[in-house]
Amino acid sequence: xxxDSREVSAQACPPGxxxxxxxxxxxxxxxxxxxxxxxxxxxxxxxxxFETGSVLWRSDGTEAGxxxxxxxxxPPGVYQPMDLVAVGNRLFFQTRTPAAGMELWISDGTxxxxxxxxxxxxxxxxxxxxxxxxxNGRLVFFRWVPLPGGGAGPELWRSDGTAAGTLRVRNFSxxxxxxxxxxxxxxxxxxFFAEETGTTLWRTDGTLAGTTSVKRLDSGPTYVSSVxxxxxxxLFILExxxxxxxxxxxGTAAGTxxxxxxxxxxxxLGALGANVYLTSVDSPATKRLxxxxxSLNGGGKAQVTTxxxxxxxxxxxxxxxxxxxVSGSDLYFSMAIGSDAPVPENVALWAxxGTAAGTxxxxxxxxxxxxxxxxxFATGTGQVLFGGNSARYGPTRPYFTRGSVATQGQLADVSxxxxxTRVGHRIFxxxxxxxxEGQLWSVPATFSCPPGLTGxxx
Numbered sequence: 001x002x003x004d005s006r007e008v009s010a011q012a013c014p015p016g017x018x019x020x021x022x023x024x025x026x027x028x029x030x031x032x033x034x035x036x037x038x039x040x041x042x043x044x045x046x047x048x049x050f051e052t053g054s055v056l057w058r059s060d061g062t063e064a065g066x067x068x069x070x071x072x073x074x075p076p077g078v079y080q081p082m083d084l085v086a087v088g089n090r091l092f093f094q095t096r097t098p099a100a101g102m103e104l105w106i107s108d109g110t111x112x113x114x115x116x117x118x119x120x121x122x123x124x125x126x127x128x129x130x131x132x133x134x135x136n137g138r139l140v141f142f143r144w145v146p147l148p149g150g151g152a153g154p155e156l157w158r159s160d161g162t163a164a165g166t167l168r169v170r171n172f173s174x175x176x177x178x179x180x181x182x183x184x185x186x187x188x189x190x191x192f193f194a195e196e197t198g199t200t201l202w203r204t205d206g207t208l209a210g211t212t213s214v215k216r217l218d219s220g221p222t223y224v225s226s227v228x229x230x231x232x233x234x235l236f237i238l239e240x241x242x243x244x245x246x247x248x249x250x251g252t253a254a255g256t257x258x259x260x261x262x263x264x265x266x267x268x269l270g271a272l273g274a275n276v277y278l279t280s281v282d283s284p285a286t287k288r289l290x291x292x293x294x295s296l297n298g299g300g301k302a303q304v305t306t307x308x309x310x311x312x313x314x315x316x317x318x319x320x321x322x323x324x325x326v327s328g329s330d331l332y333f334s335m336a337i338g339s340d341a342p343v344p345e346n347v348a349l350w351a352x353x354g355t356a357a358g359t360x361x362x363x364x365x366x367x368x369x370x371x372x373x374x375x376x377f378a379t380g381t382g383q384v385l386f387g388g389n390s391a392r393y394g395p396t397r398p399y400f401t402r403g404s405v406a407t408q409g410q411l412a413d414v415s416x417x418x419x420x421t422r423v424g425h426r427i428f429x430x431x432x433x434x435x436x437e438g439q440l441w442s443v444p445a446t447f448s449c450p451p452g453l454t455g456x457x458x
Contacts, residue, residue, distance in 0.1 A: 013449035018398070018412035018441055021059060021428070022066040025049055025438030033430040033438050036421035037084040039091050042109060043423050044069075045430075046081050047438070054080040056093075058109050061426055061442060069107060070114040072097075081105070087134045090161055092117075094129060101126020104141075106161045118163040128152065131182050135189045135206045138165075142191075145173050154178045158206045169204065170211050181227040185234045185251035190214070192236075194223045199238065203251050215253045225267070232271045232326070233296060239265070246278065246294055260294055260301050270324050270331045271296065272354050277304065277331060279321055287312040289319040289335055293354060305356040311337050311345045322347070327378040329353055330403055332362075334374050334386070343368045349376070349386055351403055362401055362408060363388045369396050369416075377420035379427055381446040387417045398431065398441075400449065409449055414441065 024047050025031045031049040043061070048054040053073040059066035072079045072095055081095045089108070096102040100119045103126055107114035120143060121127040128144040139159045144152040153173030159166035172178065172193070179192035188203040188210070199218040204211040217238055225244070228235040238245040238258075244266040249256040262280065269277040275293045282290045291304040311317035316338045324333035330351045336344040347368045352359040365374070365388060374396075377385045388399045390410070398417035401408035411417075414431035421428050426442045433439060 013400075013409060013411050013447075015413075017447050017449055018443040020433075021061060021440040021442050022063050023437055023439050024057075024430075027435045027437045031438060032080070033440070034419045035082065035084045036419040036428055036430070037086055037091065038421055038423045039086040039109075040089045041424055043421065043428055044084060044086075044091050044107070044109075045419070045440070046084070048080045050075065054095075056081050056107065056114065059428075059440065061423070061428070066440060069109060070111050083129075083132055085132050085134060085139060087139050087161075088137055092132065092139045092159070092161070094132075096126060099124060102129070103127055104129060104139075104159060104166065117159060117161060118166045120157075120166070129157075130154075130180075131191070133182060133184065133189050135184075135204070136187055138206050140169075140189055140204060140206045142178065143168070147173065156204060156211060169206065169208055177221065177223075179224040181224050181236065183227050183234045183236065183249070184230060185249060188251045190234065190249065190251055192217075192224045194221050196221050199223070201249065201256060214249070214251065215256045217247070217256075225265070228268055228271065228276075229324075233276070235268060235271065235276055237266065237268060246276065248276075248296060257298075259296065259298065262292075262301075266292070267321065269321060269333060270326055272326065272329065272331055274299075275354060277352070277354065281318055282306055285312075287314075287318050289321075291352065291359070304352065304354060305359050307335065307350065307359070307361075309337060311339075314339065314345070316340045317345055322374055323376045325376050325378040325384060327380075327384050328382060328403070330358075332376060332378070332384050332386075332401075334376050336368070336374075343370050347374050349388065349401070351401075360404070362403075362405060363390075363399065365389045365396075367393055372396060372416060373418060375418050375420055377427070377429075379445050380422065383447070385411065385417075385420050385427065385429070385443075398429065400447075411443060411449070412441065414439070417441075 033047050035046045037044045043059040055071050056069045081093045084093045091107045101124045104117045130142050132141040142154040156169040177194040183190040193200050199222045201214040222240045225237045225239045234249050243261045245261045246259045266278040266280045269279050278292045280290050282288045288309045289307040294301040318338045322334040332351045337346045339345045347365040349363040383400045387396045389396045395415035398411040417429050417431045419430050428442045
């Protein structure tokens with residue numbers, strides 16, 4: 001395992017490599033920018049400011065082509081579009097109105113074409129809708145309905161964007177153990193029910209005939225603690241008492257196989273080649289993050305390495321992975337160390353090629369910012385983008401890396417980068433300038449900047 005205490009120069013990319021697309025939120029007004037979503041080459045996103053409410057935007061990547069689609073007056077977080085999902089050339093989302101409550105909406109990029117699809121739960125109470133996903137050119141989601149004895153149960157729904165085509169596929173309201181995690185396998189959405197009678201994997205293609213149980217995973221009420229990311233082999237972890245079971249699936253009974261079990265909690269880090277990598281805490285005494293490798297072909301498991309934790313003596317200083325991405329032959333991940341405060345003790349960027357020697361720390365945030373997500377994004381062209389703070393008490397900046405300290409640097413002189421999203425040949429993200437103005441920025445998916453190095457960190 002490698003560690004490198006060098007840090008990158010504060011001015012690695014010259015001005016102009018990353019460029020401001022548009023100013024969105026006035027200085028000093030705070031507010032929210034995010035939910036960047038690619039809809040067949042058009043970028044959609046949401047802004048919210050307390051004084052003026054929320055706005056759904058679209059952008060073609062130019063300042064003139066970044067325009068508001070529809071305004072939603074009212075307090076942010078209450079009447080704010082959320083859960084944006086692209087289905088073909090249309091955008092589905094949820095938002096709340098005084099008349100209909102929280103319901104499903106659609107947009108074609110025009111104000112007139114941005115509308116409520118259907119008041120599924122008539123009146124102002126609204127609907128509880130979760131797990132919205134694109135499946136076979138339609139939106140598939142779950143609606144939660146109250147049960148006579150208390151609590152709520154799920155119904156499976158689909159929508160083609162019309163009121164008539166928004167309908168219930170199957171009623172599961174007698175089953176209350178729907179997992180929050182879903183997977184995609186081919187043209188099917190996979191979901192899990194964990195009940196007293198057993199834990200079962202289901203699949204749906206958005207039709208009643210295509211909604212079927214795949215396999216009984218356990219005879220008791222186990223639960224799914226994590227699933228793999230889109231684009232990776234479909235994997236999930238089933239928690240069965242003190243044991244974490246790692247499973248793979250292709251959406252069929254024969255292809256749903258338990259790979260192995262660990263006698264302690266583990267989490268999915270990601271898949272590289274023929275292996276999946278998992279993380280766990282080595283012991284309560286040292287609180288170090290351990291990485292294990294497990295063959296996707298049934299070849300067994302092995303420890304890769306254990307990462308250092310200088311805060312391990314602290315009661316709350318447990319390590320955990322915030323996010324991870326795959327780029328080339330490496331897994332990149334952001335590891336945080338917990339604390340008894342609202343912010344972690346530390347957030348560090350690591351990369352691994354699946355070996356101890358190839359596991360290295362790339363960037364160290366010793367003074368994490370309160371409320372910041374520390375995003376991590378693989379461009380698809382070799383670089384990985386992330387938010388980092390290279391100076392004590394300094395602002396968090398957008399950085400790039402190609403897998404080593406010697407090949408990384410600062411991308412632009414803005415702060416709090418977030419919501420990295422690729423649309424065509426450009427990567428878009430939100431950020432704030434020196435005056436705290438909220439802005440939309442972009443950078444080519446392929447770019448070349450000279451990285452720089454300074455001395456050792458203080």
